Amino acid sequence: MSNVVVVYHSGYGHTRVMAEAVAQGVERHLGSACQLIPVEDVHDQWECLHQADAIIFGAPTYMGSASASFKGFMEDTASFYLAQPWRDKLAAGFTNSGCLCGDKLNTLLQMAVFAAQHSMIWVGLDLLPARSSTGIFDGQLNRLGSSLGVMAQSNVEQSPEHAPPLVDRRTAAHLGERVARLAERMGHPSI
DSSP states (O other): OOEEEEEEOOSSSHHHHHHHHHHHHHHHSTTOEEEEEEGGGGGGOHHHHHHOSEEEEEEEEETTEEOHHHHHHHHHGGGTGGGOTTTTOEEEEEEEESSSSTTHHHHHHHHHHHHHHTTOEEOOOOOOOOOOSSSOOTTOSOTTOOSSSEEEEOOTTSOTTTOSOHHHHHHHHHHHHHHHHHHHHHHSTTO
16 A cells, blocks of 8 residues: 655646646556645645655656646745755655647656756656557557656647547556565565
């Protein structure tokens, strides 16, 4: 059993859809629980984050980095940085942008460095990149080929009901399940 928190910002709803997919993946791991916390609500939820076994970060990529709201959340953690309440917790991340590239890797790198500053242990995506000689991936996970975390792409004209694509959501659920499983193993090393 593991207790995982997903803390995220979603400007247009697409990243919220990814956060929900991550949470579904966490809860697929028997006995694991997941709480979703939008960054707008984090000030009432610090203790929940401090008590979690793992924290998964999610933010849209705007102009080549995490959204300003997510960066505000990161900066707000300075108030407890020296106490290191997140030391040795697992961390992972996901991001979404309107463009196929959208410089999403930079956002995941920001999250990984942020986790390292809090002495957390980063969990990457354990999937090989999807492969296709035709450009059709037939539902293969990790469509955008990331290793550091989950990358999703949402056409900007599509509503969150239709984007990001199902395969990106399934990749996010895979990450959530992986983090829940690893958090349980860390709490019970004999598993």
